[in-house]
Amino acid sequence: xxxxxxxxxxxxxxxxxxxxxxxxxxxxxxxxxxxxxxxxxxxxxxxxxxxxxxxxxxxxxxxxxxxxxxxxxxxxxxxxxxxxxxxxxxxxxxxxxxxxxxxxxxxxxxxxxxxxxxxxxxxxxxxxxxxxxxxxxxxxxxxxxxxxxxxxxxxxxxxxxxxxxxxxxxxxxxxxxxxxxxxxxxxxxxxxxxxxxxxxxxxxxxxxxxxxxxxxxxxxxxxxxxxxxxxxxxxxxxxxxxxxxxxxxxxxxxxxxxxxxxxxxxxxxxxxxxxxxxxxxxxxxxxxxxxxxxxxxxxxxxxxxxxxxxxxxxxxxxxxxxxxxxxxxxxxxxxxxxxxxxxxxxxxxxxxxxxxxxxxxxxxxxxxxxxxxxxxxxxxxxxxxxxxxxxxxxxxxxxxxxxxxxxxxxxxxxxxxxxxxxxxxxxxxxxxxxxxxxxxxxxxxxxxxxxxxxxxxxxxxxxxxxxxxxxxxxxxxxxxxxxxxxxxxxxxxxxxxxxxxxxxxxxxxxxxxxxxxxxxxxxxxxxxxxxxxxxxxxxxxxxxxxxxxxx
Numbered sequence: 036x037x038x039x040x041x042x043x044x045x046x047x048x049x050x051x052x053x054x055x056x057x058x059x060x061x062x063x064x065x066x067x068x069x070x071x072x073x074x075x076x077x078x079x080x081x082x083x084x085x086x087x088x089x090x091x092x093x094x095x096x097x098x099x100x101x102x103x104x105x106x107x108x109x110x111x112x113x114x115x116x117x118x119x120x121x122x123x124x125x126x127x128x129x130x131x132x133x134x135x136x137x138x139x140x141x142x143x144x145x146x147x148x149x150x151x152x153x154x155x156x157x158x159x160x161x162x163x164x165x166x167x168x169x170x171x172x173x174x175x176x177x178x179x180x181x182x183x184x185x186x187x188x189x190x191x192x193x194x195x196x197x198x199x200x201x202x203x204x205x206x207x208x209x210x211x212x213x214x215x216x217x218x219x220x221x222x223x224x225x226x227x228x229x230x231x232x233x234x235x236x237x238x239x240x241x242x243x244x245x246x247x248x249x250x251x252x253x254x255x256x257x258x259x260x261x262x263x264x265x266x267x268x269x270x271x272x273x274x275x276x277x278x279x280x281x282x283x284x285x286x287x288x289x290x291x292x293x294x295x296x297x298x299x300x301x302x303x304x305x306x307x308x309x310x311x312x313x314x315x316x317x318x319x320x321x322x323x324x325x326x327x328x329x330x331x332x333x334x335x336x337x338x339x340x341x342x343x344x345x346x347x348x349x350x351x352x353x354x355x356x357x358x359x360x361x362x363x364x365x366x367x368x369x370x371x372x373x374x375x376x377x378x379x380x381x382x383x384x385x386x387x388x389x390x391x392x393x394x395x396x397x398x399x400x401x402x403x404x405x406x407x408x409x410x411x412x413x414x415x416x417x418x419x420x421x422x423x424x425x426x427x428x429x430x431x432x433x434x435x436x437x438x439x440x441x442x443x444x445x446x447x448x449x450x451x452x453x454x455x456x457x458x459x460x461x462x463x464x465x466x467x468x469x470x471x472x473x474x475x476x477x478x479x480x481x482x483x484x485x486x487x488x489x490x491x492x493x494x495x496x497x498x499x500x501x502x503x504x505x506x507x508x509x510x511x512x513x514x515x516x517x518x519x520x521x522x523x524x525x526x527x528x529x530x531x532x533x534x535x536x537x538x539x540x541x542x543x544x545x546x547x548x549x550x551x552x553x554x555x556x557x558x559x560x561x562x563x564x565x566x567x568x569x570x571x572x573x574x575x576x577x578x579x580x581x582x583x584x585x586x
Contacts, residue, residue, distance in 0.1 A: 043434050047451055048228070056404055056430035057251040061227050062291050063131050066092055069294055078290070080315065081121045081299040088294075091125070094207045098129035100215040101206070103223065105188055107159060109134050112233070114158035116149065116279065118142040118167050119299040122192045123278045124287050125207060126162050131250070134223040136230045138245075141279040141560050142167055146175050150183070155245060155438070156233060157185050162203060165193025168302070173197065227251045233437055234281055236377055245437040246377050255431040256380025257288040259404050263384055264346050264371065266319060268294040271343070273320040275300040275308055277560050281377040282321055282351070305329040309339040316343040321373075323562020324354040327362055328501070336365065344368035348384065350375060351563050355494035355502075356396045363391055374398035374469060378446075379453060380431030382407055383467050396491070397466045405429035408452065409461050417461075422470050422485075425459040426452040458485065475566050477506035477514050484516060484545050486566075492540045493518060496533065498526040501556050505570045507549055507577065517573050518547035521555060528552070551576055 051057040066088070069076070074089025086094070107113065113130045115137055117123040123139070130137040138156050140148075142164065153161065163172045173191065180186065190203040225231070227250045236244040266272070272290050274297055276283040290297035298315045300308060303326060311317060327349060330336070344366065350373035362370045370391070375381035385399040401407040406428040409417045417423040432453050436442045446454050458470040470485045477484040486504035493502035501521035506514035522528055530550035537546055551573050557565040 044451060051251070051430040054404075054430070056255055057227065059227050061131065061225060061250045062254055062257075062288050063128065063224060065294075066095070066128060066291050069291070073294070076294070077296045079121045079124055079297055079299065081119065082301050084121050086121060091128075094125045095128035095132055096215060096217075096220065097213060098125060098203075098207065099132035099220055100213070102129060102133040102135055102160070103216070103219060105160075107133065107135050107188070108223075109136070109225075109229070111135055111159040112156045113137045114153055114156065114161045115139045116142055116144065116161070116163045116172075117192060118164065119274060119278050119283070119301050120164075120192065121299065122162075122203060122207065124297075124299075126203075127284065127287065128291075131231060132220060132224065134225045134229065136232055138233045138235075139279050139284055140235060141277050143277075143560055144279075145170075146179060149175065150179050152235060153179070153183055153186055159185060160188040160190065161186060162190045162192065165191050165196055165200075173200070225250060227254070234284075234377055244439060244442055246433045247435055247437050248433055252380070252431050252433060253285075254288065254292070255404070255429075256375075257285050257292050259402055259431065260285075260373075260381045260384070261289050261293050263381075263386060263402065264319060264348065265387065266293045266295065270295040270318045270345075271315055272297045273300065273308065273311055273315070273317040274298065275303040275326070276321055276323075280560060282375075285380075286321060303329075305333045309333060309336070309341065312344060313340045318343055318345045319348070320344075321348045321350065323351045323558075324349055324358055325501075325558060325562040327354070327358055327370075331358075331361055331365060341367050346371060346387070348373050350384075350398075351559075356491055357494045359391075359395050372396075372398045374467060376455060378433045379405075379427050379429070379455070381405075382425075382427050382429075394466065397462075397468050399467065400465045401427075401467065402429075405431070406452075407461070407467060409459055414448065419463045420460055422458050422460050424473055425455045425457045425467075425469075427455060428452045472566075475505075477504070477516060479506075479509075479514050479516065479544055480512045486516075489516065489518070489537070489541060489545055489547070492537055493520070493533065496528070496536050498522055498528045498532075500524075503556055503564050503566070503569055504547065505566055505573055507570075507573060515548045516545065517549035517551060517577075519551045519553055519556065519569055519573065521553050549573070549577065 069088040070092030075087045078088045078091045079086045113135050115126050140152055165173055191200045192204045196202050231250040231253050232248050233245045270293055272286055274283055274286045278284055298311055345368045347368055348371045354372055369387050371385045373381055373384035382405050383399045383401045385394045408426045409423040410426055411417055411423050428451055456473045458473050460468045471487050475486055489504040490502050493499050499520055500523045503519045505517050507517045509515045518533055534546050557568040559565055
């Protein structure tokens with residue numbers, strides 16, 4: 036994967052360097068230093084191993100040397116599809132040590148998605164599990180491999196592998212010191228403005244968006260949030276967000292920059308997460324609002340010793356105010372709301388100094404290192420408290436999408452401002468509120484309806500566990516509102532009941548005109564409600580029977 040070096044305005048590079056954000060060192064240099072100075076300091080804990088920084092680096096260096104030995108270089112891509120296992124962190128750092136861009140993606144992806152990613156990136160090597168969660172990855176790969184001629188190397192993590200596969204776990208676990216050409220690795224060690232990685236936005240079909248990040252853009256995101264969340268060498272980070280996605284990866288890198296330990300939970304389960312917090316004395320974790328709801332619903336929550344918790348950060352989807360207040364009442368530490376995305380890193384978050392009640396429902400002021408504007412459809416800055424699209428600028432913003440000039444033209448304006456596609460409001464104090472995704476806006480009779488405004492009130496209903504609002508096509512009005520509800524256990528709720536509850540809280544034209552009761556809302560792996568699939572479910576349920584459809 037070859038890109039211009041780097042493909043952004045030199046004036047922007049100079050500005051970020053002058054401001055001290057873009058530096059010459061990378062996470063490789065930090066990991067190397069930690070391994071030399073504090074080799075026994077605990078770095079990674081997963082369900083199988085506990086690695087100190089010395090062993091962490093030794094494994095990454097061993098794998099980097101193997102990458103070099105099999106002929107991989109800066110024009111190649113190492114694709115990594117692993118769960119929250121220590122081998123993921125080792126593989127990512129090994130690719131960077133060898134100067135090879137990597138592409139991490141979710142362990143839940145299956146044949147069609149994996150084929151798309153490997154083709155689009157021209158990946159030369161793939162690291163994947165043998166089996167995970169009862170899925171046979173090698174069987175999937177066998178069906179894909181004949182049509183992927185550029186995929187030359189397969190490395191597998193698992194036990195009792197079939198003959199012919201490279202046993203990555205066995206290779207890393209092996210004792211002894213293999214021959215490593217450290218001088219060659221030093222020559223290959225990347226510069227901070229080299230391409231570090233590519234990763235895909237939530238959709239991997241239709242309009243492919245492979246986001247490109249340099250070491251500097253990636254590392255700025257990790258360093259900035261460490262500063263704002265007071266993560267230091269004494270912190271313990273619990274990671275149950277998938278490391279195959281952006282936030283999980285950044286958690287791994289944050290631990291390196293802080294010199295602290297990271298605890299990897301293979302798959303999120305609320306009770307196990309609470310037990311890990313208690314046992315490992317976890318200080319920080321990041322999550323989606325759905326994870327918080329699961330934690331709060333654990334029976335006998337008070338029996339866990341969670342006194343080590345300092346900061347819980349929620350993002351990826353707007354957190355209902357009712358959930359925020361319940362977390363504050365029942366869990367120790369500070370709950371911060373964060374706004375970020377794959378393309379931009381972290382743009383804003385509430386702080387430990389903020390009055391929780393005053394910032395409830397807000398995502399803080401823009402980080403001092405980042406710029407945020409809210410603009411109207413003509414690109415003019417909105418007045419305070421007026422909704423518009425959020426633009427962002429700063430040293431953690433992507434350098435662009437790979438092989439997608441149309442998306443780059445749509446997303447970047449003059450001066451390097453990136454259009455997020457999110458609708459937000461900056462208040463008179465400079466605090467940002469996320470209103471909704473621009474594409475999720477419901478337009479009823481010419482009036483704009485932001486689903487989150489309805490959802491916030493629905494969450495206050497005592498029978499509602501989860502809520503979402505989507506638009507349903509209507510010939511006369513354009514769209515009408517449908518409320519999608521997951522009731523609390525043992526409860527049910529009617530449309531009339533919900534409308535009566537909402538009537539004196541929101542405008543009449545925003546009231547739901549349809550109701551769908553569901554067992555669960557479709558979500559991404561990071562907990563975002565998938566409004567597209569949810570809308571498809573609603574439309575399928577509302578469609579008349581085939582016998583009643585016109586011929």
